[in-house]
Amino acid sequence: MENESLPRHRRPTGLRTFLFGAPYYPEHWSDAERADDAARMAAAGVNCVRMAEFAWDRMEPVEGEYDFSFFDEQVECLGGVGIRTILCTPTATPPRWLSFRYPEVLRVDAGGRRMEHGSRQHCCTNSPAFREQSWKITSAMAEHFAYSRHVIGWQTDNELNCHFSLCYCEACQRAFREWCRRRYDDDIGALNEAWGTAFWAQSYGSFDHIVLPYDRPARANPGHVLDHRRFVSDSTCEFQREQVEILRRAKAEWLITHNGLMPHIDYAVFARDLDFLGVDLYPAFTEEVHSIPYAADRARSAAGNVLVPELQAGPGGQVGYIHRTPPPGQMRLWAYQAVAHGADGILHFRWRTCRFGAEEYWCGVLDHDNKPRRRYQEFSREGNELRRIGTEILGTSVDVAAAVLAEYDQEQAHAAMPLGMPSPSEQARTAHHYLWRRKLPVGIVEASDSFDGLKLIVLPSFTLMDEALAWRLTGFVRAGGTLLMTAWTGTRDRFNRITDLTPPGLLAGLAGVTVEEYGRLDEAENAIELADGTSAQAHKWYEVLAASSAELLGRWRHGHYAWALAVTLNRLGAGRAIYVGTYLSEANAAALLDLALAEAGVEPILPGLPADVEAARRTSADKTLLFLLNHGDDPQTISRLPAGRDLITGKKISGQLVLDPKDVAIIA
Amino acid sequence: MENESLPRHRRPTGLRTFLFGAPYYPEHWSDAERADDAARMAAAGVNCVRMAEFAWDRMEPVEGEYDFSFFDEQVECLGGVGIRTILCTPTATPPRWLSFRYPEVLRVDAGGRRMEHGSRQHCCTNSPAFREQSWKITSAMAEHFAYSRHVIGWQTDNELNCHFSLCYCEACQRAFREWCRRRYDDDIGALNEAWGTAFWAQSYGSFDHIVLPYDRPARANPGHVLDHRRFVSDSTCEFQREQVEILRRAKAEWLITHNGLMPHIDYAVFARDLDFLGVDLYPAFTEEVHSIPYAADRARSAAGNVLVPELQAGPGGQVGYIHRTPPPGQMRLWAYQAVAHGADGILHFRWRTCRFGAEEYWCGVLDHDNKPRRRYQEFSREGNELRRIGTEILGTSVDVAAAVLAEYDQEQAHAAMPLGMPSPSEQARTAHHYLWRRKLPVGIVEASDSFDGLKLIVLPSFTLMDEALAWRLTGFVRAGGTLLMTAWTGTRDRFNRITDLTPPGLLAGLAGVTVEEYGRLDEAENAIELADGTSAQAHKWYEVLAASSAELLGRWRHGHYAWALAVTLNRLGAGRAIYVGTYLSEANAAALLDLALAEAGVEPILPGLPADVEAARRTSADKTLLFLLNHGDDPQTISRLPAGRDLITGKKISGQLVLDPKDVAIIA
Amino acid sequence: MENESLPRHRRPTGLRTFLFGAPYYPEHWSDAERADDAARMAAAGVNCVRMAEFAWDRMEPVEGEYDFSFFDEQVECLGGVGIRTILCTPTATPPRWLSFRYPEVLRVDAGGRRMEHGSRQHCCTNSPAFREQSWKITSAMAEHFAYSRHVIGWQTDNELNCHFSLCYCEACQRAFREWCRRRYDDDIGALNEAWGTAFWAQSYGSFDHIVLPYDRPARANPGHVLDHRRFVSDSTCEFQREQVEILRRAKAEWLITHNGLMPHIDYAVFARDLDFLGVDLYPAFTEEVHSIPYAADRARSAAGNVLVPELQAGPGGQVGYIHRTPPPGQMRLWAYQAVAHGADGILHFRWRTCRFGAEEYWCGVLDHDNKPRRRYQEFSREGNELRRIGTEILGTSVDVAAAVLAEYDQEQAHAAMPLGMPSPSEQARTAHHYLWRRKLPVGIVEASDSFDGLKLIVLPSFTLMDEALAWRLTGFVRAGGTLLMTAWTGTRDRFNRITDLTPPGLLAGLAGVTVEEYGRLDEAENAIELADGTSAQAHKWYEVLAASSAELLGRWRHGHYAWALAVTLNRLGAGRAIYVGTYLSEANAAALLDLALAEAGVEPILPGLPADVEAARRTSADKTLLFLLNHGDDPQTISRLPAGRDLITGKKISGQLVLDPKDVAIIA
Numbered sequence A, B, C: 001m002e003n004e005s006l007p008r009h010r011r012p013t014g015l016r017t018f019l020f021g022a023p024y025y026p027e028h029w030s031d032a033e034r035a036d037d038a039a040r041m042a043a044a045g046v047n048c049v050r051m052a053e054f055a056w057d058r059m060e061p062v063e064g065e066y067d068f069s070f071f072d073e074q075v076e077c078l079g080g081v082g083i084r085t086i087l088c089t090p091t092a093t094p095p096r097w098l099s100f101r102y103p104e105v106l107r108v109d110a111g112g113r114r115m116e117h118g119s120r121q122h123c124c125t126n127s128p129a130f131r132e133q134s135w136k137i138t139s140a141m142a143e144h145f146a147y148s149r150h151v152i153g154w155q156t157d158n159e160l161n162c163h164f165s166l167c168y169c170e171a172c173q174r175a176f177r178e179w180c181r182r183r184y185d186d187d188i189g190a191l192n193e194a195w196g197t198a199f200w201a202q203s204y205g206s207f208d209h210i211v212l213p214y215d216r217p218a219r220a221n222p223g224h225v226l227d228h229r230r231f232v233s234d235s236t237c238e239f240q241r242e243q244v245e246i247l248r249r250a251k252a253e254w255l256i257t258h259n260g261l262m263p264h265i266d267y268a269v270f271a272r273d274l275d276f277l278g279v280d281l282y283p284a285f286t287e288e289v290h291s292i293p294y295a296a297d298r299a300r301s302a303a304g305n306v307l308v309p310e311l312q313a314g315p316g317g318q319v320g321y322i323h324r325t326p327p328p329g330q331m332r333l334w335a336y337q338a339v340a341h342g343a344d345g346i347l348h349f350r351w352r353t354c355r356f357g358a359e360e361y362w363c364g365v366l367d368h369d370n371k372p373r374r375r376y377q378e379f380s381r382e383g384n385e386l387r388r389i390g391t392e393i394l395g396t397s398v399d400v401a402a403a404v405l406a407e408y409d410q411e412q413a414h415a416a417m418p419l420g421m422p423s424p425s426e427q428a429r430t431a432h433h434y435l436w437r438r439k440l441p442v443g444i445v446e447a448s449d450s451f452d453g454l455k456l457i458v459l460p461s462f463t464l465m466d467e468a469l470a471w472r473l474t475g476f477v478r479a480g481g482t483l484l485m486t487a488w489t490g491t492r493d494r495f496n497r498i499t500d501l502t503p504p505g506l507l508a509g510l511a512g513v514t515v516e517e518y519g520r521l522d523e524a525e526n527a528i529e530l531a532d533g534t535s536a537q538a539h540k541w542y543e544v545l546a547a548s549s550a551e552l553l554g555r556w557r558h559g560h561y562a563w564a565l566a567v568t569l570n571r572l573g574a575g576r577a578i579y580v581g582t583y584l585s586e587a588n589a590a591a592l593l594d595l596a597l598a599e600a601g602v603e604p605i606l607p608g609l610p611a612d613v614e615a616a617r618r619t620s621a622d623k624t625l626l627f628l629l630n631h632g633d634d635p636q637t638i639s640r641l642p643a644g645r646d647l648i649t650g651k652k653i654s655g656q657l658v659l660d661p662k663d664v665a666i667i668a
C-alpha cells in the first residue's frame, strides 16, 4: 500500500466515505423518544453513528446470557436510512454483576483506595478476571454482529485511562513484575543496574520482590518510575490488542479505531493495532483557538489522519464546572478546523442530551426536551456540506515542514523528576503554538517517524538520548535541516540514568557546545542578549555553554555568568543545529524560534494572512486543499490566494476572498 | 391544640417559662471548683442548665454498670436553688469500652479510613451494635431520671452529623440497601428507572448489589446521590426517634429537643419527633450581623420557635483558628437578636471554660481561672432581664410576610450536580439578607408548610418539581401572591432526573415563559437591562426566555442573545409570577427583588429605620412585640414608633426612642 | 572533664582534628569512576569521609550473610592517603529482603497507608522485627570495623524522622500503650486526670485501650497529643541508644554522632547518647543569610559545638523544585558561617553527584560527568585553609549573652492547640533574627541548660510552666538578668492542661501582671503605644494586662480595651521582667526587643559593623576568635577591630580591615 512509504503523520485513514454523525445512545430513550431519530439524522446528513460503548449491561444482563436484539434493531433501523454503525467494545463500563462476583477486578489507587461500581472505568485492564470478561463479551459481540452489513467497524473500549491510569491492585503488582522480568531477560542484576538501585539500598534480589513505585514515604527512583509508566502503556496496549485480535478474526474488513488522547498511553505503539486513531475534541475546556490544531496534530503524530469520534456540540458540565455555551457558528468551525488538521470523519457528541447520569449536562445536538434548536440547524448544515464535499477531502493529508518532536518516554522521564521545570510536551505546545500563529505548515512528529519533508525540527528538551536517534538527527542536519534543541537535551540514557558525558551528551558534537553550569532562574534576572542587540527572556533556567565549534547567537546578560554563551548555532553539512540554554515559553518563543526560522526556509502556507485567520493545507499526490478559517468576529479579506474553487460554496476564487466571521473556505 | 392551625414556622414552643442558663459540665470540675456554681448561677438569673451529653463514661463506666449518683447530686443541688435540668442522651461520645469491644461501630469515611476513639461522634448511628448501646443507655437514664422533679426535658444526642454525616461502613452499606428496597417496593427495575442506571451501564440486578455512591474513579449518578442523602437524613431521624420513643414512654411530660443545624438532616422531618427544635448559634464564626437572623429563621422553618441550647459567650478557638473576642454588649445583643427571631429560651455556651480537651479555648461565661469578669456581668444582666420579661415573650411568634422557600431535597439535588453554580440555600441566604436589610418581615418557609399570610415567595432555583407543589404555587399566585423564581427552576422530577418538558417545566404555565437557551457567564458580560432603563448584574448564568404569556421586565444586553428576554412577569388571577433567567447574588439582589417588592405589597416592620438598627416583630392573637436592635457603635434615634412600653426598661414609648450602641428595646 | 562545668551550649566537641571532607558513596560508582577519588580528595584537604549509611544491601545482600569487603577496601584506600572514615549504621534504608520477609516493619501513616520499599525511611523504629535487624547489622558492622584504624567514629542512621515521624502501625500502638503505662506508673486514673479525659467521655479503663491520637473525626485531646509527641521522641532516642550501646561496647574510643535536625526529636535528650551532635545544613532551601546561624545555634542548644555532616555544595533538586545555584564563594562562606556558629568539622554533601535515584540532582562537589569545576576549586581552597587553621579553632565555643529559650515540649504543646497563632519556635526565630541582625552575641539555649553568662533571656510564649523553671527564671532576674516573655506564657501545667491560675500563672509574681482579657487581632487594629510615644505593631493577639507591681511600657491604642496595659516591666532584685501582651513578629521585634536591650546591657560583638557583615565570637579560657563574614556583593570596610592576626591570611590586623564580597576573616 502506497501509504507505507509516507511518514507516519502523513497517512490518510483509507476511509472511502467521509464519516459524519454522532455517538448515539438508544438505550437511554424510550421507543417513543427515539421514534423519528433515524429520519432526523438522515435529514442532517448523518451517515454514521457510534453505539454501545456503555451498554454492556443491556447486552449481557446476566453473566453469560447475551441479548443483542435491542442493538440489532437499532442497527437495522438506522441502516434502513443509510446510516452505518461503529460499535464499541463496552469494557469501560462493566456491569454490576461483574464487579460483584469478581471484586478483585476493581482498581486500587496509590493511596490504597479500591474503586467501586457507580461511575465508570473502575475495573483494572490488567486483572485476569477482567481480561477474561473482556474476551467473552468482545467475542460474543464480534460473532453476533459479523453478520450485520450495517456495522462497518469498531471502537475499542472508550477513552482508555481517562480517569485512572496508575493502578496499584494486586494484579498490576504481579503484571509489573512479569513485565520487568521480560524486559530484563530474567536478569535481576540488569534491572538493578538500569534503575540504579545502589542508591538508597533499593536493590532487588528477585523479580518477585519488585514493588510498584509508591513515592512513599519519600520520592521513588526515576528509573523505576519510567519503567512503570512504560509498563502501564504496554499493558493498556495489550488489553486493547486482545480485543482487536478477536474483532479482526471475526471480520477482516472491519475498521478498528479508539478514541484518545489520554494519559499514560504511547499512542505511537497503541495505534499500530488500529486502522486509524480517533481523537475526542472538547475545545470548550480551554476556549483556545489553538486547542484543536494542537490536539489533532498530536493525534496525527501517532498514526496520520484521524477520526473524531466525539466533537463537542454544546456546553459540557459536570459537578464542578460547566463550559461556556458555544456561540452560533462555533460548532461547525470546530469541525472544519479538525478536518483541516487531518480528520477524515466527524461525530458530534452526542445526538441528544441525556436526562440522567453523570453527564446529564453534557449537551448534545438535541436538548433534553428533544426539540431541534440552533445546534441541530448547525449540525445539519455541516452534515449536508460534508456529504457533498467529503470525498474530495479523503486521500489527502496535512502538510508539515516545521515539526516539533514528541515521544512518550521523554514526557514520562520528565515527569519522574521535573524539578519544577517545563515538560517536553509543555514546550512542544509552546513551539507548536508559535509556529501555528506564524501560519506555517507545522506539525507534531514522533521521534521514531520519518523526517522526510521536514525543514525544521524542534527538539523540546529530550533528555533521553541514544546513538540511533542522535545519528538520525545528525543526518537530518547534515542533509540541510535546521534543528533547535532546548535545555537539558541529551542528559540521560534510555534507562533514565544521567549520562557520564557532559551535556548535551550524545548531541554535543552536533550542537558544538557543552553545558558547563546550570541553575534555576527567577523572573527578574532572565535576559539573554541576542546577536542583533535585541533580547529574549530566559525561562526558569540558565545553562552556561562552552563552544567547541558553535557560534554565538545569544549571551547571558546577568549574574556571575554574565557574557557567557546562552544560545549557539553550529553549522554541519548543509544544515545547522541551534542550542538554546533555557526553556521555551510563550514570552520567548518568538525571539528564539525566529533564530531557527531565519535559517530553516519554512514558507508560510499563505503570506499576509490576517491574525484571526488560520490556514492549513492538506495535499495528496494529485491534489492540494487550502483551508482558511476565520476565528474572529469580523469579516476578513484574504488576498494572494491561488486560483481555484471553494469546495463548500462551489464558487471560483481568484486572488481574493472575504470570509465571514466563524466561516471557512476550502480552496481546491 | 390551637397551634396546629398555624403555619409550621409560626408555632411557639409551648414553654411556660422562658429558659435561661448554660450548658453545664460538672464532670469537668472538682467539688471545690463547683462549690458556689449554683449560687452564682441563681444570682445571674439562670433557671435551666443542660447536662450530661458528654458524660456517658461517667454514668456507665463499665458496660452495663450504671452510676447516676453524680448527676443526681448535681440535679438536686441546682434544683435546690430553682434551676431545672435538661438532660441529654450521651450518644455523641461513646465510652472507650464500647468502641474497644464493638469496633464495628466505628464510622468509615469515603476514603475507607475508620474513625477512632479520641475525639467524638466516631460511632455510626446505623450500626446495630451502636443502636443497641444507644437503646440501653437511653433506657437506663430515662428510667432513672423519671423520678427527678428537677429534670424538665431532654436533648437527644448532640449536634448530630456535625463532624461526620456520610459514613461508608458496612452497616451503612446494608442499611442503604434496605432503605432502597423499601423506597422502591422491592422492585429493582423501578430503582434502575429512577436513577437512570442505563447511563454508563450501572443497572442493578438486585438490591443486594447496590453500593454507596463513591465518586470513584469518576462522578457518581445524581439520582443515586440524592437518594443516598435522603437515606442519610432518614436514618439519622430514625436513630433519634428510637431515643425519643424511650423518653416519651418513661415520662410523657418531658420536653424533648435537639441542637442543630448540621449537614444532611431534613429538619422538617427530624423535628416532627421533637417538642421543638434547638439551634446552636456561634455568630463569631462569620461576624456577620445577619448570621443569627438567617440561622434562627432557617431553624424556625422546620418547627416554629426554638430553644438556643448553645449561644456563644466568648471567643471560640480550636486547632486552626480562634474567633475574635466579642466586645462589651455583644453577647446580650446576640441573645435578644435570637429572641427577636423566635427563641423561647437561651443557654450561653458554656458556664465555665474547660481546662483540657479539644475545646479548652471555647470560652464560657467564666474564664479558666473561675473569676467572674465582664462576660459574667453581661450574662447576669441578660438573665435578670429575661427572668422579668420572659413570660411576656412566650406565646408569640415571628411575623413573616416575605418568605424564601427551603427544602432539603432541593439542596441535595443541587449538590449532586452543582456545575459550579449557586445552590438554593446560597440564593436563599442572599434573598433573605436583602429582604432583612430592607427591614421587612422576612422568613424561611418550608415548601411543605402552609403559605398562609405570605405576600411574597422567593423560590430559589428549586429544580425538583412535582404537580402538587406546582399546584400550590399556582394557587398562591392566583390568590394574589407574588412569586419570584430563578434560573433552572422546575428542570427535574423528584427522582432528580431532568424532565422532558422545556424549562421551567411544570411551572412554565405559571411563569408564562420557556427557557430556549442557557449558558455560563463570565464577569465582564453580565448586564441585564431592566424595563426602567437601569440594569442588573447577571450572576454566572444566562437563560434566553421565550414568552408565552409573560411580559418583559429585563433583556439581555450582550452576547449573541442580546435583546432576548432575561426577566419576565406573568399575571395570573390576582397575583403574578416573576421569572429571573439568572442566579441571585449580593450584587443583583436589590435590583431583582425590588421588581417583586414593587408588586407584592410587603410593608416594612417600621419605616425609616437607620441602617444599623434591626427590626423584628413577634405577635400572637392578642399581642404585638416590636424588637429594635442597634448593631452599630453609635446611638440611634428611632422615630414613627407605635405607642407602647419598652419591656426591658419598663418605660413608656411614644413616637421616638434613642437606642444606645449594642442596646435593644422591645416595645409591647 | 572541664566541659561539664560549662553551660551545655558552650561545650566544644572534643575533636582533636578539625574534620573536613564529604559524604562519600563508593557503592554508586564503578572502579574506574572511583579511580582517582582518594588522590583528588587528599589534594583538596579532605581528612574525613562519611560512608555506608545507604548501603545495607551491599553489606548484607542476603539476610544474615555479611560482606564488608567492599567498604574495607574503600576505608583502606582512603586511609592510605590520610583520610579517616566515619561509618554509619545503615538503618535508614533497609534492604528489600527485610521488608519482603517482615512486612510488619513498614510504617503506616495517620490515614492508614502502609509505606513501601522504593524510597527510604519506610521501616518503623518501634517495630520489634526492625529493632532486631538494626541490632544485628549494627553488631556485625561494629564487630567487623572495630579492627580498622581508619574508622574514627559513627553516625547513627541518617536524619532520623526526616520524612516520617508520626507512625500509626500496630507496633507503635503497642509501644505507646507501654510508654503510657510506664509514665503513669500503671495508674490509669492518673492518665485520665492528666489528659482530662473527662472531656468528651474519653476516659480509659485500661492502658490496653489507649489509642494513638488520630484527629478523627474531630480534633484530638491536647494532653493526649503532647504525650504522644513525647513518646515519639523518646522511642526515637531509644532506637538510637540501642545502636550507640553496641558501638560503645565494640570500641570505646569511637566518636558517635547523628545528623539532625528533624521533626519530633527532643535533641537535648537525644544528644546525651552522642559525643556531639551533627547538623545538616542546606541554606539554599530558604536563601536567607540567617539560615545557618539559626540552625547551627538550635543544634548547639542541645549539646554545644557540632559537626556538619552535610553542608550544601551545589543546587539540590527533587521532583517539585530545584534550588538556585550558589554563586562563586558562597559555599566557602557557608562553611565559615557554620564554623563561626560552632562547627568543629565540615563535610560538604556530596563528593560526586549521583547519576540515578531520587537525589540525582542533589549536586555534589563534582558534577555528573566527574569533571572538577568551580565547586571543586572552592572546596579545595576551603579544605586547605581549614587543614592549616582548624586546630586553632578547636576548643573554643560560641559566646552567648542574649539567649532565646527553647524546649521540645513547648513546641509540641503549641502544635496540639495552635489557634492559628505563632509557635514558640517561630517567635524564637524572629527574636534570634533580630538580635543577630543587631550583631549581638545571641544564641538558643535549652530551658534545662545553665543560664550562666546570660544577660538577656527571651522566653517565647512558653505555655507549659512548673515551679522549678519559674524558680530558675526568677533567680536569673533577681541576679540582674533581663527576661522578656510574650503572650500566653505560663498558662499551662506540664500535662498541657490550662492552669487554674490567672495567666501568666506561676510567673505572675515575676511579671508583676495578670492577663485579664485576650483576643485575636486583625491587621488593621494592632498598634501598641510605647512609653516614648512611638508605637509597635501588635501581632495577631492582644492581652489586657492588670499590673500588680509592674510599670507601664506600652498601652493598647484601639478597641474597647484602648488605654489598657499591653507591655509592662517589673523590677525584681537586680533585674527586670518584661511582659509583652502580644506575639513577636518581624514587624515588631525591633520595637519590643529594644525595650529589653535598653535594660539588659548586652554589648554588640563589634560596634559599627556594616549591615552586610556578620560577626560571631568563639572563645575558650585562653583564646578569642572574632569571625567577620561579608555576605554582600561589595567590599566592606570594618573598623574598630581589636588588634590581632587573621587566621586565614596570616596577616596582622590593627583597627581596620577591608573584606571582599563573600569573604571571611578570623581574627585571633
Ligand SMILES: [Zn+2]
Residues within 6 Å of the ligand: A107, A108, A124, A125, A126, A127, A167, A168, A169, A170, A171, A172, A173
Ligand atoms: Zn490494577
Ligand SMILES: [Zn+2]
Residues within 6 Å of the ligand: B107, B108, B124, B125, B126, B127, B167, B168, B169, B170, B171, B172, B173
Ligand atoms: Zn456507618
Ligand SMILES: [Zn+2]
Residues within 6 Å of the ligand: C107, C108, C124, C125, C126, C127, C167, C168, C169, C170, C171, C172, C173
Ligand atoms: Zn510504627
